[in-house]
Amino acid sequence: MTSEHQPPPTAEPGSDHPGPELSFGQLLYRFLFFDWLFRDVNAARDLFERHAARQHNQRMSRYLPVYLRRWSVxxxxxxxLGVLCEKVVQATVLSAWFFTWSCVTVTGMVVITVAWLFLAFARMP
Known part of the structure; x- marks a missing residue:
């Protein structure tokens, strides 16, 4: 007996055709990291491809605030969790682990913000 309900295939934002099903690891990676949305401008062969890649990257920059919200959460x-482990559980090593990861995520938020500012507000030459 076959199931009538199948989940919709995932696709890249802005594309008309659906993509292949993603594994949980790939889905989690795409949920947290945004590099898969952008094209490498330096890999372009000529000026037209470079311009197209830059325009694509500027269009995809509209998704960076979503990633910023995810990283802020x-x-x-x-x-x-660091405060909870330090104050309630009295586990200093575990609280240091969570405080370290909060610093790493704040650093990621700075990177996302700078990338968004450069891409969203850059003028095309």
Missing amino acids: LAVFDFG
């Missing part, structure tokens, strides 16, 4: 979550 991670930072607050990690910081909250």
